[in-house]
Amino acid sequence: MTQLQVASHKHLLGTQGMSAEEITSILDRAAYWEQAPTKLSNHLNGKFVANMFFENSTRTRFSFEVAEKRLGAEVLNFAAAVSSVQKGESIYDTVKTLESMGIDAGVIRMKPNGLLAEIAQKIKVPLINAGDGNSEHPTQALLDLYTMRKHFGELRGLNVSIIGDILHSRVARSNLWALKTLGANVSFCAPQVMQAPELAAHAPYVSMEEAIKGDVVMMLRVQLERHEEGLFKSQEDYREAYGMTVKREASMAAHAIIMHPAPINRNVEIDDELVECGRSRIFEQMGNGVPIRMAVIERALS
Structure with a gap:
């Protein structure tokens, strides 16, 4: 199986099309983490996760950051307002740039409808939808x-x-x-x-x-x-x-x-x-x- 196929299976772009078993497994695993005896884990030690927010957010961004740090991941926070997106760089090029630098996963929030699915087809690391346009917020x-x-x-x-x-x-x-x-x-x-x-x-x-x-x-x-x-x-x-x-x-x-x-x-x-x-x-x-x-x-x- 290719890396792209593996990553495609691990993208979370929306709840539409997810099976009941897949949704339930996420809910069950969340219950495990909620009841974990210690707040911090080294579960994802050595993994780099980029939070790429091309749209403003408070609750979602901080919730993801807390989750990532509790799992022991290295967190990179990206804000469009202080990035090359302001200079005209496309969202795809920005995501591709971070992928080329070695991130292991990306959390992404954006205003355009339909663009996220297109980007996910070209990116080898798993992407998690943190809200895209009027489409989904899984x-x-x-x-x-x-x-x-x-x-x-x-x-x-x-x-x-x-x-x-x-x-x-x-x-x-x-x-x-x-x-x-x-x-x-x-x-x-x-x-x-x-x-x-x-x-x-x-x-x-x-x-x-x-x-x-x-x-x-x-x-x-x-x-x-x-x-x-x-x-x-x-x-x-x-x-x-x-x-x-x-x-x-x-x-x-x-x-x-x-x-x-x-x-x-x-x-x-x-x-x-x-x-x-x-x-x-x-x-x-x-x-x-x-x-x-x-x-x-x-x-x-x-």
């Missing part, structure tokens, strides 16, 4: 599934509602594919201008009243700046129509949980007092990102 979906599984024990049959800007959400797409693969039921809720019609065949669009009946109610960050033609005159108007308000939270099922991939617009998609309420798993999700990303990096480099 490790976010995996940490979301991990959070749900920890709470409910089982994902099959779970009713998950995803509410907000579906049109521009890579999180919604990765969660949709992964959840359906593991047997969960997914529904979307969004104003018409924020719907992705091509996803309707995979998950129905329901009313806000129906959405909050789910076992998991996942709010998405509202990107009102992308909808200048605008359905809403203000953030308050959006909150009234599609926000997780205290009143709506009170009508949720007793066992249901609230999730959000963050960053959070407090008092827009979710009321401030609900961000850390008893049924919120928002900061737990962020914490779960570390063991999930440890499992994903280990998968790429094992």
Whole structure:
């Protein structure tokens, strides 16, 4: 088997097409790393991992860096704002340059849609998608599934509602594919201008009243700046129509949980007092990102 074939098997470009067994193995390995008795491991001692962020990020970048360092890898952090990309170098040439210097894996985040898969076909080291355009954000979906599984024990049959800007959400797409693969039921809720019609065949669009009946109610960050033609005159108007308000939270099922991939617009998609309420798993999700990303990096480099 060639190096390129081996690397292609270890890329993580999206959850679409992943098997239930593969997803479950990552969740199981994350549980192992979460319960590890020591914080630091020499598991990937001598391996070099480059975090290549061509788009700004806080949670995802630091979560990957913590995961890499806990595994004992040498970490190279790349920021487009201070790189030759500012001088006109292509993203592919930048990735190829780092590959030629001897990195063993790359974590990559970018704005263009579809470019990552094209680059992955030409790169011999495994690449992990940390978010590309409106396409996918697989490790976010995996940490979301991990959070749900920890709470409910089982994902099959779970009713998950995803509410907000579906049109521009890579999180919604990765969660949709992964959840359906593991047997969960997914529904979307969004104003018409924020719907992705091509996803309707995979998950129905329901009313806000129906959405909050789910076992998991996942709010998405509202990107009102992308909808200048605008359905809403203000953030308050959006909150009234599609926000997780205290009143709506009170009508949720007793066992249901609230999730959000963050960053959070407090008092827009979710009321401030609900961000850390008893049924919120928002900061737990962020914490779960570390063991999930440890499992994903280990998968790429094992």
